[in-house]
Amino acid sequence: MESRLCRLFLTGAHTTFLALLMLSMTDIHAAEPLEKKTEQIILPELERREIKQAAIDAEDFEFGIFAGALSIEDFGVNASVGARLTYHVTEDFFTELSVGVSKASETSYEALLGNVQLLSDDERDYIYYNLALGYNLFSGEAFFGKSAFNSDLYLIAGIGNTNFANDDHFTWSIGAGYRFIPKDWYAIHIDFRDHIFNSDILGADKQTHNLEINAGISFFF
């Protein structure tokens, strides 16, 4: 009798527990839609766009080619060509890597004597590279006829190497240039440079000044 009562009680407890459990579950289920009601029903159709600087096309680099005349001390004035890569760090400062080649002609001594050759044909190759820092001294508009164009007058100084007469020479370069910018994507340059290095090609060691004037075109990217 006791065990039967016990079983009944247990079954009752079991059922109650199950019922309670079910109730609690339905309670949970019932609670959910209530929460949903507090959510926003209409979502605004806004296009969330993050504005980051990286998304805007940056044109801080400039690549250009140039041609001109280089006066190689004692070896006459010769045609020169080259290329340069510029990185504009700020509106005022830029860094530039330039490479140029030329070929030395005869010294006046060789020209007068006719049959004397101080350097072989190979040794007359003049190749230089230069790493420089430039400063835009005057940025402003230039007027050509009635149209206004952007332009910069800059100063530049750098170091590098000159390979001449099959020798390397540590070279200082100083100069100034004019950048004429008809469109945002290209510029026309006129440049003056003095390449200074010590040379012992003609015997005694001396400082040589090699002046260069050139014109070129460059493209921003």
Place this chain on the structure above:
Amino acid sequence: MLPKRQTNEIMRIVFFCLLVLQALASGQARAEETYLEVIVSDPYIEMHTGPASGYPVTHVIERGEKIKVLIRKTDWYKVRTRKNKEGWVHRNELRQTLTLDGRKTKFRDVSIEGYRNRDWEIGLLSGDFEGAASVTLYGTYYLTPTLSTELSGTHAIGNFSSSVMANVRIAAHPFPEWRVSPFFALGAGYIKTEPDATLVRTVDRDDPVANVSIGTHIYLTKRFIFRLEYNNYKIFTSRNDNEEVEEWKAGFAVFF
């Protein structure tokens, strides 16, 4: 008359060029559509004719006006107004602009924060390589703010010889948050030494080289860093004794 095969080849090249051109053109068209648009919230901002403060101001954009941001040169942005006026605006002037949905834009200046979190660094150094003048161009990639790898090329130009050297280094920066941040580096590379042509000809030498260095970075302003370093190189020559070379150099770098 060209042979058929050659004609086919030319046709293929022409077709390819056309495809490339079309791709470029559609790229441009896409770029046109995706220009960023911002709203001016300052009382007004000034538009210059060029990307520097020296260029004259020709137009003023008022509060509430929508502008498209086209390109950037250094700290200057080329913008276009609704009336198709184009000009250059400094970053400081764009800082107070809003996005089309009314939030603040993020036109940040390059500052010491950027220096602390830089990924790339490119620099030019010059100095004294055991009596020879040296020029070094290097590029660094920061794996973490405290650890970097570096590739450098050095040209040492002396009175009697000149050397070209390539080095790979790994550097530790224990205090990356400091404005003056020291570093230590270990590296290995190759050095090619060529005697002067005016001297009695000796053979060129090609030797492996190892180096230890200590130096410091000093943040200057904007993207500029000053760098000073001392290097000690051990050149493993093919002769009986190894050569030791000391080098001091300093220079400037920019970071990205």
